[in-house]
Amino acid sequence: MRALPVHPSRMTAPALLVERLDRLLPQTQCGQCGFDGCRPYAEAMALGTADIDRCPPGGDAGARALAHATGRPARPYDRSRGLHKPPLVALVVEADCIGCTKCIRACPVDAIVGGAKRMHVVVEPLCTGCELCIPACPVDCIVLLPPAGDTRAGTPQAEASTSPASRNTASASSSPSP
Numbered sequence: 001m002r003a004l005p006v007h008p009s010r011m012t013a014p015a016l017l018v019e020r021l022d023r024l025l026p027q028t029q030c031g032q033c034g035f036d037g038c039r040p041y042a043e044a045m046a047l048g049t050a051d052i053d054r055c056p057p058g059g060d061a062g063a064r065a066l067a068h069a070t071g072r073p074a075r076p077y078d079r080s081r082g083l084h085k086p087p088l089v090a091l092v093v094e095a096d097c098i099g100c101t102k103c104i105r106a107c108p109v110d111a112i113v114g115g116a117k118r119m120h121v122v123v124e125p126l127c128t129g130c131e132l133c134i135p136a137c138p139v140d141c142i143v144l145l146p147p148a149g150d151t152r153a154g155t156p157q158a159e160a161s162t163s164p165a166s167r168n169t170a171s172a173s174s175s176p177s178p
């Protein structure tokens with residue numbers, strides 16, 4: 001059964017810090033920090049077992065905010081974990097989709113719908129652009145695009161297959177990466 005949310009007035013100081021750090025994170029759930037999503041990373045920072053520089057989607061501004069919240073020295077985010085990019089969303093190229101459902105299993109936020117042997121679709125408002133579905137697709141029919149309404153010039157970011165996020169497996173480890 002899902003736990004009920006705890007009102008902030010009833011939270012302990014460590015729980016409040018976790019909550020605050022989690023709210024500062026982009027909620028992309030990409031795993032580039034080496035944790036299985038934003039909240040586990042927030043918990044590790046609150047415990048003091050992870051530094052504030054591990055989130056590429058948050059960029060340098062995010063790292064500064066995390067440093068301020070934890071009282072640690074500010075530093076740029078760790079570029080070896082991936083590059084900060086403009087927001088992107090995934091799109092399934094319909095003609096090539098074989099309906100294998102692997103992307104559904106890879107998506108950490110349930111943003112893909114579709115049944116076995118049927119074309120799959122990304123629900124754009126739910127997609128965080130984490131890229132985890134891209135390496136999961138056996139026929140490379142998922143591309144990343146700027147969100148609808150975004151007028152920036154852009155071409156499909158199919159190079160994601162070489163990006164750090166796409167090198168993560170769909171089941172990013174819940175323990176810090178080396």
Ligand code: SF4
Nearest residue numbers: 028030031033038055
């Ligand atoms: S790297 Fe990805 S999963 Fe980790 S805190 Fe940042 S957005 Fe969340």
Ligand code: SF4
Nearest residue numbers: 107127128130131133
């Ligand atoms: S659809 Fe793909 S890019 Fe979007 S959240 Fe799901 S796994 Fe990430």
Ligand code: SF4
Nearest residue numbers: 097098100101103137
């Ligand atoms: S992983 Fe690729 S081929 Fe399989 S259902 Fe998803 S989009 Fe279609």
